[in-house]
Amino acid sequence: MSASDARLERLVAPVADGLARMREILARQVAESSAAVADMTGHVGRFRGKQLRGALVLLAGDATGNATDEHPAIAAIVEMIHLATLVHDDVLDGADVRRRVATVHQRWDNQVAVLLGDFLYARAFALSTDLSSRLASRVLAEATRRICVGEIEQSTLRYDFDLTDARCEAIAGAKTATLYAAACELGARYPGGREDLGLELSSFGYEVGLAFQIVDDCLDVVGEEAVVGKSVGNDVEDGKVTLPVLHAYRRASPAGKARVREIFTQPGLERRVTLLREACDLAGGVESAMARAADLARSARARIADLPPSSARTALEDLAEYVLERRW
Amino acid sequence: MSASDARLERLVAPVADGLARMREILARQVAESSAAVADMTGHVGRFRGKQLRGALVLLAGDATGNATDEHPAIAAIVEMIHLATLVHDDVLDGADVRRRVATVHQRWDNQVAVLLGDFLYARAFALSTDLSSRLASRVLAEATRRICVGEIEQSTLRYDFDLTDARCEAIAGAKTATLYAAACELGARYPGGREDLGLELSSFGYEVGLAFQIVDDCLDVVGEEAVVGKSVGNDVEDGKVTLPVLHAYRRASPAGKARVREIFTQPGLERRVTLLREACDLAGGVESAMARAADLARSARARIADLPPSSARTALEDLAEYVLERRW
Numbered sequence: 001m002s003a004s005d006a007r008l009e010r011l012v013a014p015v016a017d018g019l020a021r022m023r024e025i026l027a028r029q030v031a032e033s034s035a036a037v038a039d040m041t042g043h044v045g046r047f048r049g050k051q052l053r054g055a056l057v058l059l060a061g062d063a064t065g066n067a068t069d070e071h072p073a074i075a076a077i078v079e080m081i082h083l084a085t086l087v088h089d090d091v092l093d094g095a096d097v098r099r100r101v102a103t104v105h106q107r108w109d110n111q112v113a114v115l116l117g118d119f120l121y122a123r124a125f126a127l128s129t130d131l132s133s134r135l136a137s138r139v140l141a142e143a144t145r146r147i148c149v150g151e152i153e154q155s156t157l158r159y160d161f162d163l164t165d166a167r168c169e170a171i172a173g174a175k176t177a178t179l180y181a182a183a184c185e186l187g188a189r190y191p192g193g194r195e196d197l198g199l200e201l202s203s204f205g206y207e208v209g210l211a212f213q214i215v216d217d218c219l220d221v222v223g224e225e226a227v228v229g230k231s232v233g234n235d236v237e238d239g240k241v242t243l244p245v246l247h248a249y250r251r252a253s254p255a256g257k258a259r260v261r262e263i264f265t266q267p268g269l270e271r272r273v274t275l276l277r278e279a280c281d282l283a284g285g286v287e288s289a290m291a292r293a294a295d296l297a298r299s300a301r302a303r304i305a306d307l308p309p310s311s312a313r314t315a316l317e318d319l320a321e322y323v324l325e326r327r328w
Numbered sequence: 329m330s331a332s333d334a335r336l337e338r339l340v341a342p343v344a345d346g347l348a349r350m351r352e353i354l355a356r357q358v359a360e361s362s363a364a365v366a367d368m369t370g371h372v373g374r375f376r377g378k379q380l381r382g383a384l385v386l387l388a389g390d391a392t393g394n395a396t397d398e399h400p401a402i403a404a405i406v407e408m409i410h411l412a413t414l415v416h417d418d419v420l421d422g423a424d425v426r427r428r429v430a431t432v433h434q435r436w437d438n439q440v441a442v443l444l445g446d447f448l449y450a451r452a453f454a455l456s457t458d459l460s461s462r463l464a465s466r467v468l469a470e471a472t473r474r475i476c477v478g479e480i481e482q483s484t485l486r487y488d489f490d491l492t493d494a495r496c497e498a499i500a501g502a503k504t505a506t507l508y509a510a511a512c513e514l515g516a517r518y519p520g521g522r523e524d525l526g527l528e529l530s531s532f533g534y535e536v537g538l539a540f541q542i543v544d545d546c547l548d549v550v551g552e553e554a555v556v557g558k559s560v561g562n563d564v565e566d567g568k569v570t571l572p573v574l575h576a577y578r579r580a581s582p583a584g585k586a587r588v589r590e591i592f593t594q595p596g597l598e599r600r601v602t603l604l605r606e607a608c609d610l611a612g613g614v615e616s617a618m619a620r621a622a623d624l625a626r627s628a629r630a631r632i633a634d635l636p637p638s639s640a641r642t643a644l645e646d647l648a649e650y651v652l653e654r655r656w
Contacts, residue, residue: 141454
């Protein structure tokens with residue numbers, strides 16, 4: 001276990017019991033009598049990850065004095081939706097297949113990944129319809145729609161260096177921040193009637209999620225694969241203009257700008273991130289983006305400052321800092 | 329408009345008003361303020377098709393005296409789920425991309441097709457959570473799960489000629505029959521309390537849907553592209569062992585069986601369907617499968633024979649015959 005993982009485990013300790021229940025529900029929901037499906041869902045474990053989104057449901061519930069017996073089920077539903085988005089992220093487009101198929105180990109093929117993700121979404125929605133209140137179904141169906149819209153927009157805005165910061169952040173936030181926000185909102189508000197508190201925690205979750213995504217975007221351009229634990233430079237390969245790149249681009253001379261565009265769009269280029277580091281002040285862009293992430297985390301912490309002191313509130317505050325941790 | 333389309337339009341005439349409302353709801357739901365998404369959902373129209381599933385919700389509602397103001401919304405939700413499955417069907421796997429990408433016009437890339445399908449699912453579930461009863465959310469989330477499981481199983485049973493008829497039909501039925509069944513069940517039972525009638529109409533829908541799918545499978549091996557209106561031989565290319573092929577295979581000599589397996593699995597083979605027609609008695613297999621489809625349609629009609637006479641009941645009976653129409 002890395003130091004970062006150990007720290008996270010301490011952070012979520014206040015909801016350890018709820019997380020254990022969440023994992024039981026998750027295992028039961030993902031199990032399926034069909035051998036073909038069971039074979040695949042067994043491998044979904046590789047996506048398990050930190051289960052931060054589920055922890056947020058439980059922590060927001062505890063910190064607002066709103067925890068119910070149904071919170072672990074909501075946490076499981078949120079994690080299933082997250083799993084579904086990860087499985088669907090594994091679907092490669094035609095260009096990727098041609099470019100990467102020889103190097104990327106594909107456990108499943110595209111069509112099966114699509115169906116497995118759909119299966120997880122359907123299970124998640126089915127489980128949500130068994131809860132006593134419909135609020136979870138509503139909030140999560142709407143969050144899922146927003147995630148899809150954001151990702152579709154992101155795919156159409158590749159190579160666009162004229163983005164405003166607001167637009168760049170809205171797109172960066174679509175995936176991570178939207179689900180973080182829904183998790184915190186439901187934690188604070190489910191089964192209903194506490195709308196203001198729900199919205200405040202939703203904003204907390206959105207800001208923490210956006211900060212997390214910005215840090216992730218920074219890692220993509222300046223991280224070392226061995227430290228980050230996954231390949232870097234993917235966004236640049238995909239033509240995604242993230243906040244640190246946008247800020248570095250804006251600081252560049254006209255010639256530097258032209259070079260950045262060329263590096264993004266020229267087909268067949270190798271070591272694209274290395275070239276990008278040479279072409280513009282990426283470190284400056286990262287510093288500026290990280291300052292924005294820190295602002296977001298600060299704003300998030302202020303939103304929960306008036307909640308009664310509790311180990312859950314402290315954990316949420318610490319989580320807002322945790323996502324800023326530099327891992328490079 | 330083809331003779332078949334004109335006949336279908338007459339068939340669904342008893343619920344023309346409901347269908348018009350369904351289309352309004354559908355257009356509003358699929359509209360999206362994001363220009364990027366609107367551009368895509370606009371093209372979803374190409375999948376509009378016959379909207380048979382939506383019509384089944386309305387006809388089952390009228391035929392059972394169970395129609396409510398919410399039935400057109402349920403019909404729209406069912407159509408959106410159907411659209412989502414069609415959009416996801418457009419995702420090609422790695423092998424397909426390599427094989428077909430040069431010839432198939434791809435309006436979108438795989439990743440965008442995945443997101444657009446997810447968007448449609450999310451919209452459908454979000455709309456279902458606005459209905460007065462949760463029955464629609466429950467039945468449709470469960471139907472979606474079953475569709476995914478069936479399709480995943482189908483993908484693992486390619487090239488399997490030792491299938492039983494029951495297993496072959498269960499897989500053939502997963503996609504079409506499951507959603508037909510859910511449409512009819514909700515029509516007859518929504519918002520709740522008429523469970524027996526709902527189950528009877530669910531069985532009606534399942535049998536009609538399965539009959540439709542078997543006819544479709546027959547068309548794939550003996551249809552002419554100009555008549556069927558879409559390319560044929562896709563199932564054979566994909567290695568899917570459908571009911572007519574299975575029946576033809578069983579009638580073949582040991583040498584014929586070996587040849588059929590060879591045609592299915594040998595890489596790079598061209599004109600696979602033509603070779604299959606030469607290798608075994610496909611016409612006999614088709615005849616046998618069509619007899620099964622006719623049995624299913626007959627059983628379906630019997631299930632609704634005791635409903636009070638109405639134009640909607642007549643339409644459902646006629647629909648059970650309509651799906652058998654030979655289009656080759």
